[in-house]
Amino acid sequence: MRKINIAIDGPAGAGKSTVSKGCAVQLDYTYIDTGAMYRALSLKALRTGTPLDDGEKMTELLKSTSIRLVGNPKVSEVYLDEENVSEAIRTSEVDSVVSLTAAHLGVREEMAVKQRRLAAEKSAVLDGRDIGTTILPDAELKIFLIASVQERALRRYKEMQERGKPADYEEIYEAIIHRDELDKAREHSPLKKAADAVEIDTTVLTVPEVISKITALAEEKV
Numbered sequence: 001m002r003k004i005n006i007a008i009d010g011p012a013g014a015g016k017s018t019v020s021k022g023c024a025v026q027l028d029y030t031y032i033d034t035g036a037m038y039r040a041l042s043l044k045a046l047r048t049g050t051p052l053d054d055g056e057k058m059t060e061l062l063k064s065t066s067i068r069l070v071g072n073p074k075v076s077e078v079y080l081d082e083e084n085v086s087e088a089i090r091t092s093e094v095d096s097v098v099s100l101t102a103a104h105l106g107v108r109e110e111m112a113v114k115q116r117r118l119a120a121e122k123s124a125v126l127d128g129r130d131i132g133t134t135i136l137p138d139a140e141l142k143i144f145l146i147a148s149v150q151e152r153a154l155r156r157y158k159e160m161q162e163r164g165k166p167a168d169y170e171e172i173y174e175a176i177i178h179r180d181e182l183d184k185a186r187e188h189s190p191l192k193k194a195a196d197a198v199e200i201d202t203t204v205l206t207v208p209e210v211i212s213k214i215t216a217l218a219e220e221k222v
């Protein structure tokens with residue numbers, strides 16, 4: 001059977017991580033959460049007082065930082081300098097600054113090397129913003145997940161509540177719009193659908209429905 005990589009891109013809260021993990025479990029693939037890498041670097045910058053809008057300093061910080069993903073699909077963990085930060089990177093504080101981190105070319109180039117290395121052996125599902133356009137332009141299957149802003153905000157709201165975190169729907173709604181705008185407008189590798197990506201609108205689909213659509217497309221490629 002042919003080994004393939006699956007690129008899953010899309011805006012915040014479109015269901016990429018849940019769906020990507022589900023696909024990875026079903027196909028027995030590695031799950032690579034590229035957003036978690038930008039989140040981990042943002043967390044380190046917040047902790048060390050590094051200015052997130054300074055591209056040179058952020059690139060230097062990344063070069064002296066270890067970010068390790070455990071992508072066995074059943075557990076998806078992120079280690080920052082060997083500390084498990086899987087929970088710590090999912091705060092509204094990190095949400096509000098991560099697009100600054102991700103805008104720097106130097107940071108993106110370093111991340112790209114790491115991400116391509118992780119995907120080199122194929123059989124990986126990568127979830128991000130620029131996987132199909134920049135990181136793996138030759139990925140055998142590219143998906144662009146979208147959903148209405150209302151639905152995406154509602155999902156984030158429920159997710160925060162489930163984790164026992166304070167959540168305000170209006171604030172989440174505004175934050176999602178703001179983050180998408182920054183991710184779409186940035187100069188380097190903006191959030192954009194690859195020309196050969198299959199767009200799936202998840203607004204009215206269940207998670208198992210989306211996973212089965214993607215795994216069916218993957219089966220056609222292997």
Ligand code: C5P
Pocket residue numbers: 012013034035036038039098099100102127128129130131179183
């Ligand atoms: O996917 P997640 O919401 O965790 O991503 C957090 C942020 O990381 C995004 O808003 C975006 O700014 C950045 N990101 C990116 N490129 C990727 C993955 C994430 O710029 N491939």
